[in-house]
Amino acid sequence: xxxxxxxxxxxxxxxxxxxxxVHLSVHPPLGRVRIAAPTRMTLDTVRVFAISKLGWxxxxxxxxxxxxxxxxxxxxxxxxxYVWGKRMLLTVVEKDQPPSVTVRVNKMTLSVRPGADRGQxxxxxxxxxxxxxxxxxPKLIDRWERHLGVKVERFxxxxxxxxxxxxxxxxxxxxxNTDLAKxxxxxxxxxxxxxxxxxxxxxxxxxxxxxxxxYMPQWQERRQRLSRLPVKHEDWEY
Numbered sequence: 570x571x572x573x574x575x576x577x578x579x580x581x582x583x584x585x586x587x588x589x590x591v592h593l594s595v596h597p598p599l600g601r602v603r604i605a606a607p608t609r610m611t612l613d614t615v616r617v618f619a620i621s622k623l624g625w626x627x628x629x630x631x632x633x634x635x636x637x638x639x640x641x642x643x644x645x646x647x648x649x650x651y652v653w654g655k656r657m658l659l660t661v662v663e664k665d666q667p668p669s670v671t672v673r674v675n676k677m678t679l680s681v682r683p684g685a686d687r688g689q690x691x692x693x694x695x696x697x698x699x700x701x702x703x704x705x706x707p708k709l710i711d712r713w714e715r716h717l718g719v720k721v722e723r724f725x726x727x728x729x730x731x732x733x734x735x736x737x738x739x740x741x742x743x744x745x746n747t748d749l750a751k752x753x754x755x756x757x758x759x760x761x762x763x764x765x766x767x768x769x770x771x772x773x774x775x776x777x778x779x780x781x782x783x784y785m786p787q788w789q790e791r792r793q794r795l796s797r798l799p800v801k802h803e804d805w806e807y
Contacts (some may be wrong), residue, residue: 574616576602576623579630583615590772591615593622596731600630632796644690650677652701654753661690670697695728701750702726702757709761716784719768733795734760736767752795759791 572583581602592605606615648659657677669680722741729746736743743764749757770777781788
């Protein structure tokens with residue numbers, strides 16, 4: 570059950586769960602505030618916690634409001650798409666053979682069946698992006714498992730609307746956003762390390778930050794770069 574609380578002009582959604590710590594998040598595109606709180610906490614305690622974080626909430630909302638968004642894609646000739654941070658011009662070719670995507674220098678060729686509509690073209694390209702992330706992640710996990718002394722049991726790549734990645738420490742699994750294939754490779758590495766770090770520290774507390782500083786000193790620069798890049802156009806639903 571979701572309970573809504575007012576924090577001045579800001580409304581927050583509160584959900585009580587069987588968790589140890591309270592989790593506060595601000596979601597795109599409009600800065601929706603969500604709080605997951607342990608069942609032992611009272612609503613008044615959650616409200617006091619949220620009020621103490623109002624400055625942070627407002628900063629996150631301002632960042633989301635200012636972040637550039639990609640225009641909606643139609644998957645037609647001469648349209649711009651991105652691969653690992655590089656701009657590509659799309660060429661669509663209709664062939665009576667299995668669909669494919671090829672990239673050469675700054676050109677992307679999308680081969681589709683005759684009559685393929687926008688939705689089918691989008692699905693083919695998103696599947697290709699997902700495979701690009703899947704092909705890069707094992708190398709990053711292997712490298713950082715040795716650095717961090719942790720073990721990732723499983724990883725998943727999927728379309729995610731509100732976050733770049735997530736981690737489930739209980740199952741030692743991580744999830745990554747398909748759209749990371751559009752961003753510079755160092756942004757993917759930052760997200761992989763961020764999620765793997767949660768195997769050492771589940772929350773974003775001072776210890777987590779200290780661990781990130783120790784193992785990836787440039788992590789904040791990478792995070793800032795990722796936050797400055799345009800994010801995917803979405804017709805957001807909640």
